[in-house]
Amino acid sequence: MNSIKTTTRAAILLGSLLIGASSALAETVLHRGNSGEPQTLDQAQTSINIEAFIVKDLYEGLTIYDAAGKIVPGAAESWTLSDDGTVYTFKLRENAKWSDGTPVTAEDFVFSYQRVEDPKTAAKYANILYPIKNAEKINKGEAKLEELGVKAVDAKTLEVTLERATPFFLELLAHQTALPVSKASVEKNGADFVKPGVMVSNGAYKLEAHVPNDSLTVVKNPNFWDAANTKIDKVIFYPIDDQAASVRRFEAKEMDLAYNFSADQLDRLRKSYGEQVHVSPTLATYYYTFDTREAPYNDARVRRALSMAVDRDFLAKEIYSGSQIPSYSMVPPGMGSYGEPAKADFATLSQLDREDEAMKLMKEAGYGEGGKPLSIEIRYNTNPNHERVATAVADMWKTTFGANVSLVNLDVASHYGYLQEGGKFNVARAGWVADYADAENFLALSVSTNKTFNYSKFNNPEFDALMKKSYDEKDPAARNKILHEAETILMKEQPVAPFLTQADLWLVSNRVKGWQDNAANEHLSRFLSVSE
Known part of the structure; x- marks a missing residue:
């Protein structure tokens, strides 16, 4: 009798441990329809929003857009501005790290901004950073790279000098072109720094896999400074430019988000899915x-x-x-x-x-x-x-x-x-x-x-x-x-x-929490959660 009771208790205990382990191991996955295959994951070469949706999950700029589309601190926890509006001093977060565990430094941002303006990079959006002193001249080959108005005062302090006061400069810094790259990774890996297994990122997620024209998978970055508040473990982006197929996959519950569906489906979808259909006026x-x-x-x-x-x-x-x-x-x-x-x-x-x-x-x-x-x-x-x-x-x-x-x-x-x-x-x-x-x-x-x-x-x-x-x-x-x-x-x-x-036309599953329509059309996965 005693041996049977002991075995039963052991079985119950083992079962409870397995259940606990199972729930602890259960991944929360967000399936995002992204309406097209990205041309590149190199922030200096991106030019369209379907690329921005991905790279902004992978990297974090000095400033970011929050869930409501407002500019808030990102990799920089604070900043000051000179009286004439031309010198910003950014204080980077002490706990800002790259996905390989190394610290994010002011020198990484200096390197990244110089890389964008270097004519050899041929960055498509180099003009985004033209308000920075000498940026345009450097990009046109009229000034030296080291003359760019960015300086690492120390490891966690970045000074940016502008050509002139630019009221919207903090918004420019939230653009994908202003996302940093790891200086060490780019210098070591060259053009391969964007590949799965090689990419080192500083955002809420890191790149796990990319199967062109099929899917792109990012997973939670444990070294991200706010990882504790990142609720989704894995995000799978599906590059579906066939809008009918995208809607079908949403209706089959294979995707939680579908971007840019066909407008002639608006009335039908509203009748079937109500508040899961989002029409968000945008600039x-x-x-x-x-x-x-x-x-x-x-x-x-x-x-x-x-x-x-x-x-x-x-x-x-x-x-x-x-x-x-x-x-x-x-x-x-x-x-x-x-x-x-x-x-x-x-x-x-x-x-x-x-x-x-x-x-x-x-x-x-x-x-x-x-x-x-x-x-x-x-x-x-x-x-x-x-x-x-x-x-x-x-x-x-x-x-x-x-x-x-x-x-x-x-x-x-x-x-x-x-x-x-x-x-x-x-x-x-x-x-x-x-x-x-x-x-x-x-x-x-x-x-x-x-x-x-x-x-x-x-x-x-x-x-x-x-x-x-x-x-x-x-x-x-x-x-x-x-x-x-x-x-x-x-x-x-x-x-x-x-x-x-x-x-912007979005289908947002009622499984997704934290979604807010905004004119900037900014929806970082780190601000969302998924309920089963």
Whole structure:
């Protein structure tokens, strides 16, 4: 009897230990749909938000966006600013470490920022750090790397000197371009520093695996300074650019988050999933860009005519089910410091009057009915919404001008890679999401020296001069006036034709806690949790 009781007690004890071990070992996993394969995980080379979602889970900048989309301390626990607004002194967290256990130092940030501005790196977003003293000169080969205005005062103190006071500088530091790299890792591993098993990161997660076009897995970084408050153990990103497939996987409970679903599904999804459907207005512009290097798109009359013939109300209501709003300005509304954007002069006309004016301009330019035939190729990145927009715009141009319009699509990485590398085109779809809440972020895309994002290759000396003047103007009201003048030129010339002010469309499973819609569209996995 005693032996039986002892065995039973032992079995019960063993069972309870196994249950305890099982619950302790149970991983919490977040499955994130990410609507495309990243071109790169090198923060100096990233350029699109689906890359930013990943690298911001892996790395932490001096500042970050919190769950509500507000700027808060990141790797820097605090900072001070000089009276003239040009010198920031950042105090790094004493317990900030890399995933290999080594300390994050001020020298890592000096190395990282120099790397971004080094012309040899050819960083796509080098201009993000141009407010730092000598950054632009270094990037253009006009100054030495060591002249960059960043200095390691000591291991945990970083001093950053700016060219001029920059009100939005703390927001720039939360951009993926300003994320640090481990100096030791990059010097040791070179280009391989981004690979699984090699990457050393300082964020809430570290890279575990990457199977291109299938999945990318990050796991909790035990050396992260706030690891105790990081609730999700593993995040799997799925690069699905097929929106229908993404929705199906969400509905099958295979994914907890689905980004950028097809807007024509909005009503159906709302009926089925209610509050799990999120439509979040954002500082983003959906636009078409014209290649101004060749006829007929080097003629502002042709560009204006094509832009005027596009019925933006139709695009917003019929294609996007009212989830986006018609736009006639490059800068989206809602930019608090900027006020009302400078809209195209035809914004107040009815669509019929716009089309009449468009036909006159096109005839004046010698194209369309009675003139040279108009053949247009529209390029867009693979996506049902973009395809529907392209098809609708093609029909509008055929109806208004008798144009012969064809469509070409590529996956998101290839599409933007082609544009950024200067590939020739007629008309191309693009979108811009604010990197920081300032009108300059949208207008600077069309400065002639912006080799990466000035897809149209627009070159207008008056526009360039106004943008240059805006950087030197310290009075906010006077600066806004200059930026409005620049946008007025841009909207008159129409190298870019804004169509819509965007909203971010997300499906968020009710398993996910801590989600907050925000205009910055920032959703770090470390601020989320998953309930079973």
